[in-house]
């Protein structure tokens with residue numbers, strides 16, 4: 001049988017923080033193109049650490065130690081030859097705590113593009129509109145693009161941060177709990193747009209809850225103490241988990 | 256320690272109270288009341304002490320201001336303004352032109368700012384944003400030591416070490432405005448560095464992560480996000496640094512040559528001997544007869560200094576965005 005090549009392939013990945021916290025222990029995962037891949041597990045299981053490694057933001061944590069590989073389109077992202085800046089434009093990350101940068105909504109959306117050297121106003125405007133639509137925020141802010149981004153509500157900020165990543169038209173989007181602090185309606189809106197986004201992007205997401213994971217996942221991995229306990233397609237993992245620990249967690253009998 | 260036999264000190268009053276309301280602990284109504292009474296009495300005392308110290312500052316500043324006005328106003332009333340802002344400072348001949356002193360202070364301060372601000376900001380940025388931990392741990396103590404050096408020691412160093420170098424470079428004398436600027440710059444550097452660094456530190460980590468994750472380089476992140484977000488703190492750092500430079504007296508007196516002449520305008524002015532307002536007061540105060548016109552003029556200089564520094568402080572608050580409007584401002 002002929003397996004298509006994975007978009008991202010994580011191989012024997014270990015990560016230890018400067019203070020000796022072993023955050024990840026031997027992670028092996030393959031993520032396919034246009035897949036919505038869920039990373040779930042209890043707090044401190046290493047989900048954010050793994051996401052941050054995928055666009056090399058872990059380069060920031062001092063004294064961190066890493067072993068193993070992550071292949072993006074088949075080539076290693078930790079290799080010395082890789083242009084980290086370019087990588088981050090192709091694998092974009094949205095953080096759990098939505099933090100607009102100081103400035104207007106428009107400034108936030110065009111920041112990444114401008115830093116990449118794009119100056120053409122028409123293209124910028126078009127990307128702004130499109131990314132806001134994709135993030136289901138356009139209708140709410142289209143008349144106030146040039147007002148401060150700090151004035152948005154928590155949920156709007158979250159979608160703004162999603163939109164500003166989309167504006168870069170990356171290949172992979174890393175979403176760290178994109179619906180934390182959202183009301184059920186906004187959550188539904190974001191989940192629906194995820195559905196459309198994965199036609200165009202590969203999405204790796206840390207969900208807000210197991211329920212959300214089960215709702216949106218194509219495929220999911222259960223993390224515990226920095227290890228992948230089980231990987232599977234949505235119906236296998238959430239309906240018939242093989243591992244007892246996964247079953248306990250999924251059914252809420254954890255701990 | 257058991258919750259029930261905690262000492263009922265006044266500072267714990269509030270927490271005891273809430274615990275009483277929600278927790279299982281059984282405190283009698285009476286002890287709760289005493290606790291509250293206790294607390295409000297001590298709070299009253301503290302509040303008034305704080306208020307008193309606040310008021311005392313206002314009183315003292317007002318007194319200083321009136322004293323300055325009383326002793327110095329004669330200079331502005333008795334001497335024609337034309338002469339007061341004239342170009343000749345010869346107190347013995349009754350010529351009290353403040354212009355050379357003002358120009359002297361101006362050049363020394365400008366020189367100090369031009370040296371200290373870029374140096375201070377880049378050092379702070381390096382320390383706060385770029386240097387790895389171990390370098391930071393080495394650099395920091397040095398900056399603290401620099402802050403601890405008494406200004407007169409720096410002045411002395413300027414006199415024996417820096418002045419000869421400047422003279423060798425071709426200046427008529429080593430004791431010039433620039434020598435003073437250099438010393439002042441190093442005196443204000445620790446202030447500028449440490450306050451700027453605090454301002455950078457206060458910028459949320461999420462801003463940096465957010466910017467980097469959007470594919471910005473570290474420099475773009477610092478320039479476009481971190482510095483604007485830290486703007487008000489940085490303005491503060493610069494203003495406090497300048498404040499220190501303008502007010503400094505003894506070290507400057509030692510190294511600027513103390514010649515009350517007006518250097519020609521331009522870059523060359525930095526390499527001529529000058530005399531500052533502060534140095535003039537310090538040098539001549541001991542020799543004037545109290546109540547004489549000369550005495551009044553020295554206080555008049557004090558008024559000028561007072562006005563200038565207040566102006567700078569005012570400007571600083573304006574730049575920072577004014578009272579009550581301080582928030583992480585800036586734009587991309």
Ligand SMILES: Nc1ncnc2c1ncn2[C@@H]1O[C@H](COP(=O)(O)OP(=O)(O)OP(=O)(O)O)[C@@H](O)[C@H]1O
Nearest residue numbers: 017019021023042043044045046047048049050061
């Ligand atoms: N910057 C850091 N320095 C040191 N240790 C860290 C750092 N960030 C995370 N850790 C540690 O690494 C482990 C994994 O953390 P991580 O943030 O990846 O967990 P998580 O699965 O995202 O948790 P949560 O669901 O609470 O967000 C934890 O033990 C955490 O304490």
Ligand SMILES: [Mg+2]
Nearest residue numbers: 047048049096
């Ligand atoms: Mg996390």
